[in-house]
Structure formats: C-alpha cells, structure tokens
Amino acid sequence: MYLIFALILNQIVAHEGCQHEHHNHKEEYTINNLIYAVAILQPDNGSGVSGIVKMISDGQSTTIQAKITGLSDGLHGFHIHEFGNLIKGCITAGPHYNPHGKLHGGPKDQERHVGDLGNVHSENGVAHFKINDDFVKLSGEFSVIGRSMVVHANEDDLGKSDHPDSKSTGNAGARLACGVIGISGPFEFD
Numbered sequence: 749m750y751l752i753f754a755l756i757l758n759q760i761v762a763h764e765g766c767q768h769e770h771h772n773h774k775e776e777y778t779i780n781n782l783i784y785a786v787a788i789l790q791p792d793n794g795s796g797v798s799g800i801v802k803m804i805s806d807g808q809s810t811t812i813q814a815k816i817t818g819l820s821d822g823l824h825g826f827h828i829h830e831f832g833n834l835i836k837g838c839i840t841a842g843p844h845y846n847p848h849g850k851l852h853g854g855p856k857d858q859e860r861h862v863g864d865l866g867n868v869h870s871e872n873g874v875a876h877f878k879i880n881d882d883f884v885k886l887s888g889e890f891s892v893i894g895r896s897m898v899v900h901a902n903e904d905d906l907g908k909s910d911h912p913d914s915k916s917t918g919n920a921g922a923r924l925a926c927g928v929i930g931i932s933g934p935f936e937f938d
C-alpha cells in the first residue's frame with residue numbers, strides 16, 4: 749500500500765516538474781510571433797565608435813540590422829561574442845559565440861561560429877549593415893539575448909587567411925565598440 753502511494757506521489761511530482769519546464773519555454777517575448785532585440789554599441793577605450801543593432805526573429809531566421817558611426821572607411825569584423833559581461837569593456841565579452849564547437853568562418857559558411865556575422869562596410873564614417881541569418885536565434889537553447897555585439901578595428905578574414913588567428917577570430921584586431929543584446933519591442937531604425 750505504501751509503495752503504491754509512493755509511486756503515485758512520484759508521478760505527481762514528476763508531472764509538476766514537467767509542467768514547470770514547459771512554462772519556462774513560453775516566456776519568450778513575442779509580438780505577433782516576432783521577437784525583437786536591440787544592442788547599443790558603446791566606444792571601448794575612447795575609440796569614438798558607437799552604434800545601434802536591431803534584430804528581428806520569426807523563430808526560423810533572424811534579420812540583423814546595424815548602423816555604426818566613427819569607424820575608418822573599409823571593412824570591420826562584426827560578431828556576437830559569448831558574454832554580456834562588459835565590466836572591463838569589450839574584452840570581457842569573451843570569444844565569438846560558438847555553442848557548437850565550430851571553427852571561425854563567414855556568415856555564408858556552414859563551418860562557422862554562430863556569432864560570425866562577417867564585416868560591416870564603413871563609408872564616410874558610417875556603416876550600414878543588414879543580413880538575414882539562419883544561425884542566430886533570439887529564442888530557445890541557443891538564444892543570443894544577453895550576449896554581446898562587438899565591432900573590430902580590422903577586417904575579418906572569414907577564416908580564409910594563413911594568419912594563426914584566422915580560424916578563431918578572423919584576425920579582426922582590437923574591439924572598438926560593444927553592447928549587450930537585450931529584449932526589445934518594435935522600434936524605428938534608419
């Protein structure tokens with residue numbers, strides 16, 4: 749009798765545990781089935797570089813749009829880094845976000861870090877960037893919300909050069925500006 753009671757109790761506890769987990773998955777912040785995120789890029793070490801990043805995800809792919817000012821003309825590496833901890837500036841954002849243990853690449857490669865967004869192209873002090881990406885998620889186990897966006901001093905070689913850092917960082921150099929990716933609602937962006 750006691751054994752049966754214990755089994756029933758166990759079932760109830762297990763079921764509640766399951767429901768609780770299910771509840772957690774429903775907490776994602778959606779508006780008309782879209783999830784919005786924003787990152788405000790702040791200059792590191794007085795670089796004079798700043799910007800805004802907007803992300804919109806439908807659960808499948810994510811559109812990533814950015815406007816960055818203060819960069820030298822040309823290409824600059826642009827990534828999602830692992831941590832949202834900017835306590836000592838962009839350096840504490842850690843490495844490129846790479847939950848699947850891949851090598852560094854470009855946004856069109858299959859072998860790439862989730863955080864590998866390639867380069868922004870700056871002209872006359874302004875860089876406009878827009879891609880649609882299947883790797884970057886704003887929900888689920890591999891959501892990038894709470895991680896960081898970083899823009900670099902140099903061009904990301906997309907893992908294609910002979911430099912020893914090519915397959916880890918794209919040899920993109922110093923971190924000029926960064927910001928934490930936060931939950932947002934819709935907002936205007938030019």
Ligand SMILES: [Cu+2]
Nearest residue numbers: 826827898900
């Ligand atoms: Cu980076």
Ligand SMILES: [Zn+2]
Nearest residue numbers: 844852861864
């Ligand atoms: Zn990378």
